[in-house]
Amino acid sequence: MLHEIGHNLNLDHANSEKGKEYGDLSGAMGHLYASETHPMMCFNAANTFDDLEWYIDRQKIIYKSSYFWEGDLVGVAEYDLCRTGKYVAIKIPKGTYSSRGRYDYYISFNRKILFNSGTMEGGDQVLVHKRYTKSPSKSYLMKKLRSGESYSFQSMTVHVQSISTNTSPGIATVRVTKETPAPVKPVTKHPTSNPTPVPTPGLTPGSTPDPTLNRTLGPTLVPTLGLTLETMLEPTLRPTLGPMERLVEHPMKKPLECSPQQLLKPSVTLQGPLSGKIKHSKSSKAKRPLQHPAYPWNKHSKTSKTKSSLNHPVNFGLENPVWHPVKCNDMLERSCINNPLFFLKVKGRRRNCAWLGRKKWRANRYCKKSNKSRKMVCRECCNSCRICTECSKICSNIKY
Structure with a gap:
């Protein structure tokens, strides 16, 4: 029922990263349940931010002027316990990371509790969604992050510093930066072995055997047709200057x-x-x-x-x-x-x-x-x- 109600609210389907229809099982628009016992879950951050405009006082937009943000995220089920300075969803508009961007990115904490306890994907994790700016549009679940993990897209990087579910409300500390972290080169455990002491073997001591065992037969008795060597060696005559x-x-x-x-x-x-x-x-x-x-x-x-x-x-x-x-x-x-x-x-x-x-x-x-x-x-x-x-x-x- 909640899935069809979402369509009445001008919401579209929630897909996976590769575009699979109904591939995002973290929200109600990602799966169609035929039974009346629908699991208890809410809509994802891409739907609640722009289409529904819920939790508008607990939303944060990272504009182009501020390429760095660090703060705490809470789940939608604990919105009433959220204090000032803590947010439900973070939005990165398309003009922030690139002037030719096509998608808006959304960051949220999928707290698995209360009316969102039935979420079937990414419970108690930080989720990154994207969708077209034009509404209504399909949303795509790009990444599920645990504590200590990072996700880079375009020129932005999302890093989850910590996730705490023992407190009320549960908090996920997230840092968003413009620069992409440099890849760390893996350190080899053992040093490289020394060169081989044995030199490269030399040439074979024996000579190469004759490829042909039989001698070539003598020349044919029939003369060769066409030009002969004597005629080919003769110089070419100059063109005549007389009458044709x-x-x-x-x-x-x-x-x-x-x-x-x-x-x-x-x-x-x-x-x-x-x-x-x-x-x-x-x-x-x-x-x-x-x-x-x-x-x-x-x-x-x-x-x-x-x-x-x-x-x-x-x-x-x-x-x-x-x-x-x-x-x-x-x-x-x-x-x-x-x-x-x-x-x-x-x-x-x-x-x-x-x-x-x-x-x-x-x-x-x-x-x-x-x-x-x-x-x-x-x-x-x-x-x-x-x-x-x-x-x-x-x-x-x-x-x-």
């Missing part, structure tokens, strides 16, 4: 019936990076010059003719066919077909050349011989080459 002996394989897997000399037209003048102009062949219908990396513009192009950004001079000869990067509005980077890293960037999109057989260029090219549209033709990959995917060779019938 063979062309890159066409993506259509057909041999190209042309030579590197056919890549350059007889009408091309090679006098310098900006002086020579590449003229179109007579068989082509258009008469405007092809766009060369050295000349990324022409009179029919929409690109401005005022400026062209060349990072390095361009070599038009076949001695060094690799082109240096050229930047303009239409073509950001380009290199020769002999370079496997050849690619084009047209209007922000990456387009690969037909020599590598990857992504196709967007512009359409028409062959008069096959009368088909081919997109795998790049007229700007190397000077004036015009490869038809149908003929698999340099074709002069491609219409630009």
Whole structure:
């Protein structure tokens, strides 16, 4: 009955230190008894201090300004015998021990006498409870202290100096301090023994036996495939500076019936990076010059003719066919077909050349011989080459 009456008084359950429900058997809110013969016990200090506000004239609050307190505690059953200077409960607010504290701590003397004689836990001991500041909240029994014992939480320490139950009222002398006592190192009963007189044993006198008993078999009669030692010792030949002996394989897997000399037209003048102009062949219908990396513009192009950004001079000869990067509005980077890293960037999109057989260029090219549209033709990959995917060779019938 007293447990349910406590709920009507806005009290919550009393739990153990680890949060077990109904784990605090020192008060009426820690256990639910189904029988009518309820043991005689009262509520714990956390309930009587803030929720019920009982014994308000015998309560003590330790504020932040006073980090030290020492006095006597009496039980709730002997409240009427309590004199001035003795208290029933001590409260340590959350702001006393830490600015970020979440709990209030309560210290009380659980005197097992009169209407509290039925307490089932911590009788005649000093109890330490904690609970959230907000009401109603569950309380937690943190520690039960006998005479001479201490309990430290956060930066506070509760030490029980003495407990007297032979007097009336019974008194428990408690000291609360801010500092945590330093741990006492245990003293060894016997001194440490002397070092061992026997030295460390040396190496083994005998030699290590042979791990293998059988000899390794001779070399195999079949020669080893791949590179030999003689070929590996030979120095690597320097790259040739002459014309390329063979062309890159066409993506259509057909041999190209042309030579590197056919890549350059007889009408091309090679006098310098900006002086020579590449003229179109007579068989082509258009008469405007092809766009060369050295000349990324022409009179029919929409690109401005005022400026062209060349990072390095361009070599038009076949001695060094690799082109240096050229930047303009239409073509950001380009290199020769002999370079496997050849690619084009047209209007922000990456387009690969037909020599590598990857992504196709967007512009359409028409062959008069096959009368088909081919997109795998790049007229700007190397000077004036015009490869038809149908003929698999340099074709002069491609219409630009």
